[in-house]
Amino acid sequence: MKTLTIGSQSLVRVGLGCMGMSDFYGPTDEAECIRVIHHALDQGIQMLDTADMYGPWTNERLLGKALRDRREQAFLATKFGVVRQEDGAFMGIDGRPEYVLKSCDDSLKRLGVDHIDLYYQHRVDPQVDIEETVGAMARLVEAGKVRYLGLSEAHPNTLRRAHKVHAIAALQSEYSLWSRDPELGHLQACRELGVVCVAYSPLGRGFLTGKLPNPGALSDGDYRKTAPRMSGSNLAENQKFVDELGRLAKEHGCTTAQLALAWVLAQLPQIMAIPGTTKSHRIDENLAALTVSLGASELEKLNELAPLGVAAGERYDEYGMAIVNG
Numbered sequence: 001m002k003t004l005t006i007g008s009q010s011l012v013r014v015g016l017g018c019m020g021m022s023d024f025y026g027p028t029d030e031a032e033c034i035r036v037i038h039h040a041l042d043q044g045i046q047m048l049d050t051a052d053m054y055g056p057w058t059n060e061r062l063l064g065k066a067l068r069d070r071r072e073q074a075f076l077a078t079k080f081g082v083v084r085q086e087d088g089a090f091m092g093i094d095g096r097p098e099y100v101l102k103s104c105d106d107s108l109k110r111l112g113v114d115h116i117d118l119y120y121q122h123r124v125d126p127q128v129d130i131e132e133t134v135g136a137m138a139r140l141v142e143a144g145k146v147r148y149l150g151l152s153e154a155h156p157n158t159l160r161r162a163h164k165v166h167a168i169a170a171l172q173s174e175y176s177l178w179s180r181d182p183e184l185g186h187l188q189a190c191r192e193l194g195v196v197c198v199a200y201s202p203l204g205r206g207f208l209t210g211k212l213p214n215p216g217a218l219s220d221g222d223y224r225k226t227a228p229r230m231s232g233s234n235l236a237e238n239q240k241f242v243d244e245l246g247r248l249a250k251e252h253g254c255t256t257a258q259l260a261l262a263w264v265l266a267q268l269p270q271i272m273a274i275p276g277t278t279k280s281h282r283i284d285e286n287l288a289a290l291t292v293s294l295g296a297s298e299l300e301k302l303n304e305l306a307p308l309g310v311a312a313g314e315r316y317d318e319y320g321m322a323i324v325n326g
């Protein structure tokens with residue numbers, strides 16, 4: 001199955017994560033990134049994923065430029081709630097209703113659009129009841145500024161509470177062969193409630209492709225240079241796993257990235273993967289993962305290679321782990 005539905009909209013199950021075009025993974029070229037976004041739309045990708053805090057703010061502006069004449073081809077998803085300063089410093093999480101309403105208006109301006117297709121709370125604010133935050137998000141739907149609501153990195157119980165206030169269309173979680181935590185209840189809750197599970201960093205931030213250069217050699221601004229799983233003794237441990245993944249991909253006649261994506265897509269029909277790339281040819285490669293079919297024996301091999309908790313190291317640093325809602 002190559003598509004799933006959110007509300008009345010049919011969507012190809014591979015989207016494009018745009019974060020790395022503006023932040024976290026080193027310098028990029030804006031004109032080239034716009035060409036990549038256009039190439040993704042040309043190839044039938046609809047879901048474009050951004051957030052106000054990517055840049056901060058520059059990733060939404062980039063999408064605004066890219067979509068100037070192509071808005072109707074995109075299913076535009078953005079997020080609010082992780083507060084950053086102009087210099088990029090992280091200032092905490094804000095889920096207060098007044099912040100929700102203001103953030104949406106600011107995102108609409110930066111994106112240059114009159115509505116957002118999918119509006120996520122990026123991180124749950126422990127100081128504000130989820131009912132209050134989602135209540136404010138629901139007002140955005142009523143006002144026609146937003147079509148569908150989503151949560152990101154929310155605990156299954158938070159999702160259930162939120163869903164009682166207003167239908168939640170999507171739960172975005174880190175999900176990949178080395179980040180299988182959503183299997184501890186998130187996927188089950190999505191299945192029960194009819195919520196689409198959006199798998200972010202499905203390629204392990206590039207590591208699960210086998211093509212990431214030695215993280216130590218990445219530029220200083222690249223988050224992966226110091227990411228727990230890609231530094232110190234964890235790196236060597238995780239490299240063994242990726243080498244084995246590469247061997248299985250060869251056996252299956254696909255690339256390592258495609259095998260990693262195909263595994264994610266095989267877990268549930270209502271999973272959407274949003275790999276990020278700054279290169280057009282990788283759009284084609286990642287989209288073609290939809291045609292890689294995995295039989296029971298291949299899935300078993302992959303599950304044996306990558307059981308829950310296989311990765312050495314946490315997926316985020318201490319601050320990043322502290323703001324995850326479970």
Ligand SMILES: NC(=O)c1ccc[n+]([C@@H]2O[C@H](COP(=O)([O-])OP(=O)(O)OC[C@H]3O[C@@H](n4cnc5c(N)ncnc54)[C@H](OP(=O)(O)O)[C@@H]3O)[C@@H](O)[C@H]2O)c1
Pocket residue numbers: 016017018019020025049050122152153172173199200201202203204205206207209211212257258274275276277278279282285286
């Ligand atoms: N909700 C959240 O908290 C959250 C957190 C993180 C990310 N996200 C979203 O999820 C999206 C995807 O996650 P991500 O970008 O962190 O990680 P990812 O998709 O797992 O990996 C992206 C990296 O993989 C490389 N890559 C992509 N396709 C490849 C291929 N076929 N072969 C080799 N390398 C390939 C890219 O490099 P090149 O650019 O060189 O191709 C990029 O550095 C983000 O863009 C963002 O929208 C959400």
